[in-house]
Amino acid sequence: MHDRVIVKFARRDDVEGRARSGGPSVRPTVRSRRLGGKLGTYRRGSGLSGTELAARLGIHQATWSKVESGKAKASPAVLARAVEELGIPGDVAAQLTELRRKADEAGWWQDYGDILSEAVQMLIELEADASWIRTYEGEVIPGLLQTRDYAEQVIAAGAPHMRAADIDRYLELRMRRRERLGQGPRLTAIIGEAAIRQQVGGPDVLRDQLRHIVEVIRGRDVTVQVVPFSAGAHAALGESFVIIQWPDEADPQAVYVDGVTSWTVHERSGVIRSYLHAIASVQSRALPPRASLDLIDDLIEELR
Structure with a gap:
């Protein structure tokens, strides 16, 4: 596409702290949204509700909801526990870890x-x-x-x-x-x-x-x-x-x-x-x- 110039946009992609802080909402990045989407797919396939999984992970349901939407990223520890609870295969787990890492990187x-x-x-x-x-x-x-x-x-x-x-x-x-x-x-x-x-x-x-x-x-x-x-x-x-x-x-x-x-x-x-x-x-x-x-x-x- 020829990419129209519309408005300046400043973004900040944060972990759970900013998502809970009551500050301005952040737009999910593509990588964090892909990460959340994959986790949501495995969560639904497991038959667990978001509330049930959040309880097992020891986090608030609202926080997990933001993770699935890409508005917040799970910490490495939470991601590791989610992989275990959802029975995500090792190769897919490696992909999720890489997505999480890349979601923290500043794009060129x-x-x-x-x-x-x-x-x-x-x-x-x-x-x-x-x-x-x-x-x-x-x-x-x-x-x-x-x-x-x-x-x-x-x-x-x-x-x-x-x-x-x-x-x-x-x-x-x-x-x-x-x-x-x-x-x-x-x-x-x-x-x-x-x-x-x-x-x-x-x-x-x-x-x-x-x-x-x-x-x-x-x-x-x-x-x-x-x-x-x-x-x-x-x-x-x-x-x-x-x-x-x-x-x-x-x-x-x-x-x-x-x-x-x-x-x-x-x-x-x-x-x-x-x-x-x-x-x-x-x-x-x-x-x-x-x-x-x-x-x-x-x-x-x-x-x-």
């Missing part, structure tokens, strides 16, 4: 905390541990595929009052995000034909942008498919979204949806199924990868 993106919107921070956190990212954009090149010049035009148009110095830092942030494509995650980008024809920044900027896409396709684990104007209606029409899959297939997927004035992260299975249907629908109407690459090459020639 926090270097940009003074300019980073809550929406973009959430998207970057979702991407941080992803093994597969699927995105649909009808009118704009997805952020992970953007060149610096193209991104500058998109950012400046979306935030006309942003200071030039902040735009430069935001561009630096986006280029650092783009580096992730060479470090593991697989990317499948479904792009509307309008996105590859709209001359954002003029023909030279668009030509360089399209050349960059070709280079990325040929050098990394990236698939790009173009939805031609002739494709007709599909289930993703009018939408733009990102579907995140993590390495552990047992982890639930998440869907990030960005709009002009709001953004949402969906984690409920029913909603995720709807977006999986939507991306399957649009992908079935898109050109195959080879034909999409040929179309992009043809357009590059037209822009010479």
Whole structure:
């Protein structure tokens, strides 16, 4: 997605003390929420209620509820006791311990905390541990595929009052995000034909942008498919979204949806199924990868 700039967001992810203190609520980080979600799944599978498990662990039910929602992290001792009480296998327990450790780490993106919107921070956190990212954009090149010049035009148009110095830092942030494509995650980008024809920044900027896409396709684990104007209606029409899959297939997927004035992260299975249907629908109407690459090459020639 092209990641709209909305508002600055400062976060603090704390352990039980802050959660009980009566201070301002904290937004769960992606890693702490994944940790809590896994613990909740095993707790429900055991047949225990949250109150019953909390009593066995020697903590308040409200504290355990915050752990499952990701708003507080279990201490190492509480996590170890929960693993034992819930009969969690050793390999999964190791994953939970690692998630807890990573949830304490400051993400590289926090270097940009003074300019980073809550929406973009959430998207970057979702991407941080992803093994597969699927995105649909009808009118704009997805952020992970953007060149610096193209991104500058998109950012400046979306935030006309942003200071030039902040735009430069935001561009630096986006280029650092783009580096992730060479470090593991697989990317499948479904792009509307309008996105590859709209001359954002003029023909030279668009030509360089399209050349960059070709280079990325040929050098990394990236698939790009173009939805031609002739494709007709599909289930993703009018939408733009990102579907995140993590390495552990047992982890639930998440869907990030960005709009002009709001953004949402969906984690409920029913909603995720709807977006999986939507991306399957649009992908079935898109050109195959080879034909999409040929179309992009043809357009590059037209822009010479």
